[in-house]
Amino acid sequence: MNRLEVAIRLARGGFDLDVSFSLAERRTIAIVGPNGAGKSSLVGALAGFVEVHEGRILVGDRVLTDIAAGIDLPMDKRRVGVVFQDHLLFPHLTVLQNVAFGPRAVGREDATAHAAAWLDRLGIASLAAQRPRQLSGGQAQRVALARTLAAEPSVLVLDEPFASLDVEVRDEVRAEVALHLGSFTGHTILVSHDIDDVAAFADEVLVIESGRVSQRGTLADIQATPATAYIRRLLSGRGEN
């Protein structure tokens, strides 16, 4: 069984993050917490663009980070894919070129065909020739998901993927993404502070406050015995936005 094992500590501008968790394949963990709790530092540490000062990140027996052993793979070798809140689609490339970017970067000859297949699978083949600025928020988020999945990551991080969408399309996109994640065989990490996202995706929930894990469990566990005032607010739908 390929588990994702994370046990890291890092300090960043007067703030420190000390978090451990592990996750089985095909499972989704939701990372929730107030702004400034350390969610984005954790995403950065997983993907390799924020420096970790202590600890390890393993995917099965593949070591992404092991500070004691002097290992910290660069972003492009980690196979941690990120769907960013503001999608960060390359503005100078078409949708198809955006999705083909990952496969091309690793030298796949069939990158374009591979990308086209992903667009097809996500039902957005008709957008192939468009530029990112021509897309609606929901379309851009679908393209961003296709682009990340086309790079075939072993860990998929969805960083507040629906926060920038209008309420009307949010449910629709969320349902679609949930559908496509069903066939994803890696580990999924959903960063959010929206309880609806958590309910739609997560097998378990990790609550981070001030750089520490304040509670971990299934959504039902957490609903039964919320450990902190923040979690109670989150559950009542009045979490920070």
Next chain:
Amino acid sequence: MPPALWIPAGIALGLLVLPLLGLIIRAPWAQLPELLSRPTVLQALGLSVGTAGLTAVLSLLLGVPLAFVLASSVDWPAVPRRLMRALVTVPLVLPPVVGGVALLLLLGRRGLIGQPLDDWFGITIPFTTAAVVIAQTFVAMPFLVLSVEGALRASDRRFEIAAGTLGASRFTTFRRVTLPLIAPGIGAGALLCFTRALGEFGATITFAGSFPGVTQTLPIATYLELQRDPDAAIALSLVLIVVSIVVLVSLRDRWTAGLSS
């Protein structure tokens, strides 16, 4: 705005526009084809376009990397960061003739580098076409560096993170993401640099002299013709004005194209 400001503003505008207007009114339009087809004029024009083009290419090769270093200097301590910026900016405010004198002292026959170059390799730089390109680069490259650096600072560096997480190496990211994103800034910088090089006078005449066909560029030829044949000088000036306007217009188009694509 108090209405009284219109008076100095109008004078200022007149100061900017009237000289050009005068030049256009006094231009010997009828003789223009003849004046512009003279061998001396064509020679100066060819030399100017060639050296300014070389200056733009040299500035691209050296200035774009310098712009990257300058953009990354935001993370440096204050003293080297400010020093770096000052060094790049100095040629913008320095009188070009001083730049020419400084280049002579460095690369002249008795210069710091010029003397060993002459003694060991028999290479002399001053008063050659190479000297024209060096003088123009000294004066014009900062325009490109600052333009590219501005584009870099305005671009969202998180696109590079996105590229990295998709499996792109740093080189691939640079080639396929960073450079295309700042391409409008590079294009605008290269054009500015070319235009500035085309108009360069002080550093060039000091460091390279004015040998027809070798170092006598358009502005120098214009200045010399003014004493011999004013009509030829006016014709040469018109050529320089036309080039400037063409560059100005294409710069505007480049910028808007860069912003909308």
